[in-house]
Amino acid sequence: MANLRKEQLLGKVLDAMREGGWLPSVLEGTHPYLIQAVHQEHFVFRIRLYIWNCTHGGTNRAADEYRIQFTDAPVARWGELTLVLGWHDEAGVFVGWDVAAHDGRTAYSSSAQVKESTLQAAHDRAFAMQEKGNEIVVAFQPAFFVDYALGLTSLHQSVGAYGDQALLNQLDQVDDTALAQVRDETRRVVIQQIARRYRASHFRGTVLSAYGHRCAFCGIQLGLLDAAHIVPVFSPGSSDEVNNGIALCKTHHHAYDSNLVAFDVDYRILVNEPRMTQLWQRGEGGGTQEFRAALSQYVILPADPRNYPGRLYIERSLEVRQWDL
Incomplete structure (x- = not known):
C-alpha cells in the first residue's frame, strides 16, 4: 500500500472538496493546512486540516488495527473547522477522528486507531462508523467529504448517539421510517443529506458506467459528465433506476433540463425550435450552428440493451417537460 506525500494527501482533500461543490483555496501551505472553502451558495468556511496516511500499526499492533501517527498535535482553533483525517490509499477512503478527543495530546496519545473492518465497510458501502472508547470514528469515500465536514459535530457526537448514527452503516436501507426514529433534529438532517448523496452517487456511477462514460447526445468524455434523470427527480414517476437515467455532458445536461433539447x-x-426562436429574439442565439452540429441525430445508447432509456420514462418525461409531439 502506497504512503502518499503530504502534498498528495492535500490533493486528495482538494479534489474531494471540489467534487462536493466547494471551491477551495490553500491559505497556509504547510501542515496543518489552512483551507478556505467557498460553497456554491457563497458560504465561506475555514478548514484547519490535519492529515496523515492511515497505515497498519506494525507487529506490536492487532492484525486488524490501522492508525494515523501524529506528528503535529491536533489543536481546535476558534473560527476554524478542524479536521483530523487519515487517508487509506488501498481502500480509497478517508477516516475522521474527533479533534476534541485528541486535542493537543500528542505526548499522551501519539496515534489514533481504526479497525480494518471499518475501512472495508466504507470502501464497500460509502460510509462506516465505529465506536471506540469515548469517541466515534468515521470512515467515508471522497464523494462524501463535504457532508462529513458539515456534519462533523453531529457525526462525532457522544457514544450515546451511536444508535442513530449507525444508520450511516446501511445507507441503502435509510428511508423515511428509519429517519423518523432519529429524535435529534440536527442528526436527522445530517443522516438525510448523506443518504440523499449516497443515492445520487450510486445512480451516477451506474448510469455513467452503462453509457461508457460518454455523453449520449454528443459522445464527449473528458470527465465532463453528469447522470441526468429522464423523468425529473422531483416529479411523480421518477426513480433511480438506470432506465430512468442518461449520461450527458455539462452543456447538454443543462440544455436538457432547460428544455432546449x-x-x-x-x-x-429533438431541438426545441420555439425556444430557439425566443433566444434569437432576445439576442441570445449565438453558437446555435455549433450547438446543432455537436448533437448526434440519435441518442448514443448503452452497450447493454437492458440499460436503454425506458419507454414509459421517456413518455412521462416528454409529458412533464411539455413537449407536444
Whole structure:
C-alpha cells in the first residue's frame, strides 16, 4: 500500500472538496493546512486540516488495527473547522477522528486507531462508523467529504448517539421510517443529506458506467459528465433506476433540463425550435450552428440493451417537460 506525500494527501482533500461543490483555496501551505472553502451558495468556511496516511500499526499492533501517527498535535482553533483525517490509499477512503478527543495530546496519545473492518465497510458501502472508547470514528469515500465536514459535530457526537448514527452503516436501507426514529433534529438532517448523496452517487456511477462514460447526445468524455434523470427527480414517476437515467455532458445536461433539447421513444434527439426562436429574439442565439452540429441525430445508447432509456420514462418525461409531439 502506497504512503502518499503530504502534498498528495492535500490533493486528495482538494479534489474531494471540489467534487462536493466547494471551491477551495490553500491559505497556509504547510501542515496543518489552512483551507478556505467557498460553497456554491457563497458560504465561506475555514478548514484547519490535519492529515496523515492511515497505515497498519506494525507487529506490536492487532492484525486488524490501522492508525494515523501524529506528528503535529491536533489543536481546535476558534473560527476554524478542524479536521483530523487519515487517508487509506488501498481502500480509497478517508477516516475522521474527533479533534476534541485528541486535542493537543500528542505526548499522551501519539496515534489514533481504526479497525480494518471499518475501512472495508466504507470502501464497500460509502460510509462506516465505529465506536471506540469515548469517541466515534468515521470512515467515508471522497464523494462524501463535504457532508462529513458539515456534519462533523453531529457525526462525532457522544457514544450515546451511536444508535442513530449507525444508520450511516446501511445507507441503502435509510428511508423515511428509519429517519423518523432519529429524535435529534440536527442528526436527522445530517443522516438525510448523506443518504440523499449516497443515492445520487450510486445512480451516477451506474448510469455513467452503462453509457461508457460518454455523453449520449454528443459522445464527449473528458470527465465532463453528469447522470441526468429522464423523468425529473422531483416529479411523480421518477426513480433511480438506470432506465430512468442518461449520461450527458455539462452543456447538454443543462440544455436538457432547460428544455432546449429532448429525445423521443425512437431515441431521436429533438431541438426545441420555439425556444430557439425566443433566444434569437432576445439576442441570445449565438453558437446555435455549433450547438446543432455537436448533437448526434440519435441518442448514443448503452452497450447493454437492458440499460436503454425506458419507454414509459421517456413518455412521462416528454409529458412533464411539455413537449407536444
